[in-house]
Amino acid sequence: MQRWRGRDGVPPGWGRCVVTIGVFDGVHRGHQQLIGRAVDRARELGGLPTTLITFDPHPSEVLRPGSHPAQLTTLARRADLVAGLGVDAFWVLPFTTDFARVAPDEFVHELLVDRLHASAVVVGRNFTYGYKAAGDVTELQRLGQRFGFEAIGLDLVAEGVGPDGGGGPPVTFSSTYIRSAVAAGDVAGAAVALGRPHRVEGVVVKGDQRGRELGYPTANVAVTAHAAVPADGVYAGWFVRTREGGVEERLPTAVSVGTNPTFSGQVRTVEAFVLDHSEDFYGQRVGVDFVGRVRGMERFDSVEELIVAMDGDVANTRKLLE
Numbered sequence: 001m002q003r004w005r006g007r008d009g010v011p012p013g014w015g016r017c018v019v020t021i022g023v024f025d026g027v028h029r030g031h032q033q034l035i036g037r038a039v040d041r042a043r044e045l046g047g048l049p050t051t052l053i054t055f056d057p058h059p060s061e062v063l064r065p066g067s068h069p070a071q072l073t074t075l076a077r078r079a080d081l082v083a084g085l086g087v088d089a090f091w092v093l094p095f096t097t098d099f100a101r102v103a104p105d106e107f108v109h110e111l112l113v114d115r116l117h118a119s120a121v122v123v124g125r126n127f128t129y130g131y132k133a134a135g136d137v138t139e140l141q142r143l144g145q146r147f148g149f150e151a152i153g154l155d156l157v158a159e160g161v162g163p164d165g166g167g168g169p170p171v172t173f174s175s176t177y178i179r180s181a182v183a184a185g186d187v188a189g190a191a192v193a194l195g196r197p198h199r200v201e202g203v204v205v206k207g208d209q210r211g212r213e214l215g216y217p218t219a220n221v222a223v224t225a226h227a228a229v230p231a232d233g234v235y236a237g238w239f240v241r242t243r244e245g246g247v248e249e250r251l252p253t254a255v256s257v258g259t260n261p262t263f264s265g266q267v268r269t270v271e272a273f274v275l276d277h278s279e280d281f282y283g284q285r286v287g288v289d290f291v292g293r294v295r296g297m298e299r300f301d302s303v304e305e306l307i308v309a310m311d312g313d314v315a316n317t318r319k320l321l322e
């Protein structure tokens with residue numbers, strides 16, 4: 001997959017293609033379907049490449065500074081996930097106050113027609129674009145007739161997702177829905193909508209050096225800016241490292257999110273005890289995948305009680321990961 005950045009990022013001589021546009025934070029099952037439709041349409045049109053346009057930073061951060069939504073996926077991970085769906089070019093447009101002022105017809109004319117030579121544009125039914133988000137699917141279809149591209153607006157994917165991934169009334173998969181599930185600690189519900197466990201990423205840093213004395217050393221992960229960190233509590237998950245050639249190594253892990261109230265800690269941390277494993281993780285770039293919630297964070301009266309709880313957490317983690 002090619003990766004381009006900036007309005008001038010499209011290489012010279014780029015021919016016709018199918019385009020899909022969005023922030024795609026999470027690359028959840030709704031996004032996957034939309035991207036899949038774009039890739040299929042490109043194949044139907046005689047093997048055209050598919051280009052995905054995305055924005056960085058999140059438009060909300062520019063339109064309402066300080067309001068960056070919790071991030072489900074870093075830009076790099078979004079690109080990796082998108083590559084796995086068969087997209088040929090990943091085009092990142094820096095979202096600036098100037099860019100936010102581009103009118104809908106100018107957006108279409110400059111980016112989709114002049115630069116990309118779009119044959120088809122696939123977006124969600126609720127897609128809006130351009131200054132004041134004035135452009136919508138109807139407008140895109142109108143401009144498509146004028147400039148000679150097909151505009152496809154797809155219905156959003158919905159499914160019954162109850163607490164912890166069970167049944168329940170249908171919800172539309174959206175980044176907002178998944179952010180609330182994660183914030184509430186419902187990582188199993190988030191996983192249903194994402195089609196895979198939610199991941200936070202970061203570098204392993206030094207903590208209070210106490211874990212090893214408890215018999216449970218924990219890799220403290222300094223998570224990336226704005227990361228969507230699940231509610232305080234204990235979780236079962238996977239400790240993930242990317243090996244050479246992009247192959248992922250997954251190790252079973254019990255994760256603690258919180259301020260370590262037993263020790264009156266002040267700083268909220270994400271700490272992973274990796275089961276059946278011993279290694280110096282400091283400085284490594286890792287991911288933590290959240291599979292299921294084990295319990296809430298507790299303030300214990302003694303270290304011994306905390307250790308008994310952790311013994312139970314490890315047993316429950318094994319069960320949840322089976």
Ligand SMILES: Cc1cc2nc3c(=O)[nH]c(=O)nc-3n(C[C@H](O)[C@H](O)[C@H](O)COP(=O)(O)O)c2cc1C
Pocket residue numbers: 207208209210211212214216217218219220234254255256259260261262263271272273296297298299300306309310313314
């Ligand atoms: C499975 C697991 C469960 C934990 N549960 C709690 C808890 O309920 N209350 C608490 O104060 N700390 C809890 N912790 C966090 C420990 O207090 C923390 O890992 C320990 O103090 C070591 O900190 P350090 O890595 O900074 O040295 C838990 C840690 C793990 C790995």
Ligand SMILES: Nc1ncnc2c1ncn2[C@@H]1O[C@H](COP(=O)(O)OP(=O)(O)O)[C@@H](O)[C@H]1O
Pocket residue numbers: 204205206207208209210211212213216217218219220272273274275276277278279280281282
């Ligand atoms: N099974 C394991 N799970 C997590 N960390 C481990 C494990 N085995 C060894 N380590 C190492 O021990 C460190 C954590 O020990 P700990 O005493 O909790 O120190 P810190 O407070 O700096 O996190 C990890 O960063 C890692 O380098």
